[in-house]
Amino acid sequence: MTRFLRRLDPAPLLLSLPAGLILGLFLLLPLLATALLSFRSYSLYTGIEPVLELGNYLEIFGDGYFLEIFLRTARIAALATLLTILIGAPEAIILMRMRAPWRGLFLLVALGPLLISVVSRTLGWALLLGSTGVVNTALMAAGLIAEPIRFMYTEWGVTVALAHVLLPFMIISVMTVLQRLDPQVENASHALGAGGVTTFRRVILPQLLPGIFAGSIIVFAMAASAFATPQIIGGRRLKVVATLIYDEYLFSLNWPLGAALALLLFAIVIVVAVGFNRLAESRFARMYG
Amino acid sequence: MSRRNGPWALIFHTLFVVFMLAPILVVCVIAFTPEGYLSMPTDGLSLRWFRALWNNPDFVSSFRVSLALGAASASAAAAVSIPAAIAITRCDFPGRGAFLALCMSPLMVPSIVLGVAFLRFFSQIGLSGTLVGLTLSHVILIVPYVLRTIMNSLGSLDAALNNASASLGAARWHTFRRITLPLILPGVASGWILAFITSFDEVTMTIFLAAPETTTLPVRLMLYIEDSIDPLVAAVSTVLIVMALAVMILIDRLFGLDRILTGAPDRDGKP
Amino acid sequence: MTGEDNAAAALLSISGLTKRYGSTTVVDGLALDVAEGEFVSLLGPSGCGKTTTLQMIGGFVRPDGGRIRLGGRDLIATPTSKRGLGMVFQSYALFPHMTAAANVAYGLEVRRTPRGEIAGRVARALDLVGLSAYGDRYPRRMSGGQQQRVALARALVIEPRVLLLDEPLSNLDANLREEMQTELRRIQHRTGTTTVLVTHDQSEAMALSDRIVVMRGGRIEQADTPERVYGRPGNRFVAQFLGKTNLFAARIADGRVSLGDTGWQAPAGAPDGPVTLAVRPEKVRLSQTGLPGRVGERTFQGGRWLVEMDTAHGLVLMETPNYGPPPPREGETVRIGWQDGDLHLLFEGAPA
Numbered sequence: 083m084t085r086f087l088r089r090l091d092p093a094p095l096l097l098s099l100p101a102g103l104i105l106g107l108f109l110l111l112p113l114l115a116t117a118l119l120s121f122r123s124y125s126l127y128t129g130i131e132p133v134l135e136l137g138n139y140l141e142i143f144g145d146g147y148f149l150e151i152f153l154r155t156a157r158i159a160a161l162a163t164l165l166t167i168l169i170g171a172p173e174a175i176i177l178m179r180m181r182a183p184w185r186g187l188f189l190l191v192a193l194g195p196l197l198i199s200v201v202s203r204t205l206g207w208a209l210l211l212g213s214t215g216v217v218n219t220a221l222m223a224a225g226l227i228a229e230p231i232r233f234m235y236t237e238w239g240v241t242v243a244l245a246h247v248l249l250p251f252m253i254i255s256v257m258t259v260l261q262r263l264d265p266q267v268e269n270a271s272h273a274l275g276a277g278g279v280t281t282f283r284r285v286i287l288p289q290l291l292p293g294i295f296a297g298s299i300i301v302f303a304m305a306a307s308a309f310a311t312p313q314i315i316g317g318r319r320l321k322v323v324a325t326l327i328y329d330e331y332l333f334s335l336n337w338p339l340g341a342a343l344a345l346l347l348f349a350i351v352i353v354v355a356v357g358f359n360r361l362a363e364s365r366f367a368r369m370y371g
Numbered sequence: 372m373s374r375r376n377g378p379w380a381l382i383f384h385t386l387f388v389v390f391m392l393a394p395i396l397v398v399c400v401i402a403f404t405p406e407g408y409l410s411m412p413t414d415g416l417s418l419r420w421f422r423a424l425w426n427n428p429d430f431v432s433s434f435r436v437s438l439a440l441g442a443a444s445a446s447a448a449a450a451v452s453i454p455a456a457i458a459i460t461r462c463d464f465p466g467r468g469a470f471l472a473l474c475m476s477p478l479m480v481p482s483i484v485l486g487v488a489f490l491r492f493f494s495q496i497g498l499s500g501t502l503v504g505l506t507l508s509h510v511i512l513i514v515p516y517v518l519r520t521i522m523n524s525l526g527s528l529d530a531a532l533n534n535a536s537a538s539l540g541a542a543r544w545h546t547f548r549r550i551t552l553p554l555i556l557p558g559v560a561s562g563w564i565l566a567f568i569t570s571f572d573e574v575t576m577t578i579f580l581a582a583p584e585t586t587t588l589p590v591r592l593m594l595y596i597e598d599s600i601d602p603l604v605a606a607v608s609t610v611l612i613v614m615a616l617a618v619m620i621l622i623d624r625l626f627g628l629d630r631i632l633t634g635a636p637d638r639d640g641k642p
Numbered sequence: 643m644t645g646e647d648n649a650a651a652a653l654l655s656i657s658g659l660t661k662r663y664g665s666t667t668v669v670d671g672l673a674l675d676v677a678e679g680e681f682v683s684l685l686g687p688s689g690c691g692k693t694t695t696l697q698m699i700g701g702f703v704r705p706d707g708g709r710i711r712l713g714g715r716d717l718i719a720t721p722t723s724k725r726g727l728g729m730v731f732q733s734y735a736l737f738p739h740m741t742a743a744a745n746v747a748y749g750l751e752v753r754r755t756p757r758g759e760i761a762g763r764v765a766r767a768l769d770l771v772g773l774s775a776y777g778d779r780y781p782r783r784m785s786g787g788q789q790q791r792v793a794l795a796r797a798l799v800i801e802p803r804v805l806l807l808d809e810p811l812s813n814l815d816a817n818l819r820e821e822m823q824t825e826l827r828r829i830q831h832r833t834g835t836t837t838v839l840v841t842h843d844q845s846e847a848m849a850l851s852d853r854i855v856v857m858r859g860g861r862i863e864q865a866d867t868p869e870r871v872y873g874r875p876g877n878r879f880v881a882q883f884l885g886k887t888n889l890f891a892a893r894i895a896d897g898r899v900s901l902g903d904t905g906w907q908a909p910a911g912a913p914d915g916p917v918t919l920a921v922r923p924e925k926v927r928l929s930q931t932g933l934p935g936r937v938g939e940r941t942f943q944g945g946r947w948l949v950e951m952d953t954a955h956g957l958v959l960m961e962t963p964n965y966g967p968p969p970p971r972e973g974e975t976v977r978i979g980w981q982d983g984d985l986h987l988l989f990e991g992a993p994a
């Protein structure tokens with residue numbers, strides 16, 4: 083017995099206790115409570131009723147209104163992800179090819195915005211492309227357009243702003259992969275007589291894909307659950323799931339329905355992320371195995 | 372990646388830089404407009420909107436709340452993450468993998484979900500709208516970042532240093548204080564700064580939790596924008612951007628920005 | 643001398659020491675006594691459990707069985723920090739944020755040695771390793787050899803009962819290694835500290851030790867003075883691990899050892915049957931009457947020649963000093979022989 087106790091080192095337990103307690107108590111418990119809440123029912127007169135039923139989920143799946151918002155959210159998140167790939171992957175390559183002072187400087191440009199509040203970055207798009215924004219005012223003053231370009235409250239507006247906000251994550255993912263690449267491989271390909279396009283398609287792109295995959299998972303998950311950007315650009319007129327949840331909670335006060343929406347969003351994000359991850363792993367397992 | 376960028380690459384790069392910076396710059400420029408409405412400051416720069424901001428008690432108090440919240444939650448997160456990182460990297464105990472997963476799990480949960488979960492939980496345990504509740508929620512959000520940077524620093528330390536200290540007669544606590552802590556301090560500091568800025572900028576979760584007197588700056592800005600967009604919000608944003616720039620330069624000087632943001636391990640474990 | 647007596651005389655006494663990782667036994671019932679002031683080397687191929695053994699003595703790895711006693715006290719129940727052993731690590735493990743002097747002072751500060759005393763002892767320790775002028779340097783700004791000396795001073799300044807060294811010289815280049823070997827030997831003589839060294843370099847073990855412990859697969863193959871381990875190896879493994887050796891399959895019958903048509907008087911009491919003959923290459927000489935052989939590869943090594951010869955009993959290696967006439971040329975046929983006393987018998991089956 084004493085021997086057993088001597089072997090059981092108390093140190094790791096004590097060391098992990100603070101973090102374990104905080105996360106267990108204040109992360110897992112609230113999430114479980116939210117799951118429970120999503121099975122309650124709510125009425126304007128009686129408030130939250132202590133029942134356990136699927137009413138909220140049935141309402142969400144049965145109502146075209148909710149379905150439309152979910153579809154819109156998916157569409158925006160997918161397009162924003164695509165945009166970050168198209169812009170971020172080439173830019174990551176360009177950044178990696180840069181030399182001493184320039185690379186550091188433009189890394190600041192590419193990654194630095196992560197440190198600026200999302201609200202400020204999104205506000206920039208509203209000021210730039212809003213109906214009284216800089217671009218529209220200038221174009222109309224120049225007589226190039228009669229009507230302002232519609233950006234606010236449009237899907238493409240939300241998509242572009244989200245892509246801008248999330249682009250750094252894609253660049254980081256691709257660059258992380260690029261850093262592990264052996265520069266000699268590219269040279270070897272050229273030495274073997276392959277041209278630039280062939281080298282890119284046959285040598286660089288396949289090695290880039292894991293980074294693009296990883297970046298896509300992050301960007302999609304964050305875009306699908308983004309709140310601030312769709313709230314500023316889309317507002318009440320163009321709701322996505324996150325802004326819908328916000329309204330349910332703070333204006334309709336139907337917390338059980340909001341909880342069900344939040345859990346569904348959480349589930350979708352997890353399923354997509356895990357699914358993509360599996361796919362990526364099976365695809366790239368051999369390359370890194 | 373030894374090849375140079377061609378002309379097309381440079382054109383692409385220029386467009387990228389414009390895309391990245393245009394929305395940020397336009398905010399900073401409009402903040403200096405002398406007019407009462409959104410416009411480019413074509414006839415001269417003015418500080419009138421910064422003065423308006425200075426005289427706006429709501430924004431000023433929110434700024435204070437954000438600073439306090441960021442500092443408190445970054446410090447608390449570091450305080451729980453240092454022992455956790457030591458346990459994970461230095462000890463072999465049953466449930467180690469599960470514990471690491473638990474500590475990293477906040478990264479997997481969308482902020483909006485955390486927001487609604489904490490909203491109800493805090494109202495049930497009487498913490499709603501309090502600074503304590505906000506701090507707790509922010510600690511949970513930023514623990515993964517702090518933990519990861521500290522684990523990176525610990526991982527790059529030679530484990531024999533611990534053994535050397537023990538063989539020289541030092542007890543574990545003494546070894547921690549005199550050897551481990553000084554050597555991981557740069558990692559802890561960069562984790563703290565990253566956590567501070569993450570907490571300072573957080574809006575999605577906080578908007579559910581803040582009471583009027585505990586409203587943070589980004590949340591105040593967000594709520595203001597929902598009502599109206601005028602040059603005042605540009606002035607607030609400019610302050611936020613300048614702060615971010617200062618932090619960026621600080622981190623870059625201290626540790627290299629790319630290393631902190633990409634979570635790459637230290638170039639060498641020594642200070 | 644009985645085992646009991648030996649244990650009483652020994653400062654460090656290890657018995658039945660065992661360590662398992664999963665299903666593999668890395669150290670297997672190891673028993674070893676180290677006397678006060680003795681310099682013992684653990685020598686063996688990579689993965690034979692040398693480091694694990696040393697780390698169990700040092701307290702960094704917990705044994706699964708066995709006993710370790712230091713001056714009669716049970717070490718296994720003593721925490722590392724209270725064992726009072728000095729350890730020099732392969733990576734040196736100098737504290738990078740402290741100067742050389744601060745590194746050396748650390749162990750004394752931990753012990754709450756009075757301040758005034760610390761300065762003097764640190765200075766003497768640095769002087770002992772020849773680094774008096776380097777006290778203010780940070781480890782990163784020192785060469786490998788200098789770092790090595792600081793690590794040694796740091797371990798010695800606490801006046802450890804036993805000094806443990808894990809391949810302390812393996813990170814140094816060949817010249818520096820030889821220099822440090824001499825240095826280590828000198829310092830150990832001066833301080834008289836009981837020392838256990840781990841190495842897989844047989845020449846290092848022979849140059850430094852009072853006694854060599856040859857290990858294989860977590861067990862001790864032989865423990866003896868360098869001369870005896872080299873000259874009288876207990877088995878083929880030891881014979882081959884310590885330097886080059888020639889092995890022949892021979893037979894003993896009627897009190898005589900016979901190899902082909904030559905024969906010698908067998909040692910008294912040697913049983914009849916197959917036996918392995920071992921002769922070190924430097925004991926092989928050209929002779930008028932010995933074994934005929936054809937000269938193969940000749941290798942010049944500066945101070946000596948290595949000559950391979952093809953004989954009826956297989957390849958024979960001869961080492962001859964670079965003195966007098968050069969050795970026979972490739973293709974020549976010569977006869978070789980050795981003194982009877984240089985022949986060593988190994989009783990454990992014929993060579994493969």
Ligand SMILES: Nc1ncnc2c1ncn2[C@@H]1O[C@H](COP(=O)(O)OP(=O)(O)OP(=O)(O)O)[C@@H](O)[C@H]1O
Nearest residue numbers: 663668686687688689690691692693694695841842
């Ligand atoms: N923590 C561990 N977990 C599992 N196996 C281990 C561990 N440490 C050592 N081993 C195994 O134990 C065996 C002995 O290791 P040890 O380090 O003692 O060898 P060594 O004799 O010092 O070898 P080298 O000369 O290479 O340093 C090796 O096979 C090694 O793989």
Ligand SMILES: [Mg+2]
Nearest residue numbers: 692693694809
């Ligand atoms: Mg070893």
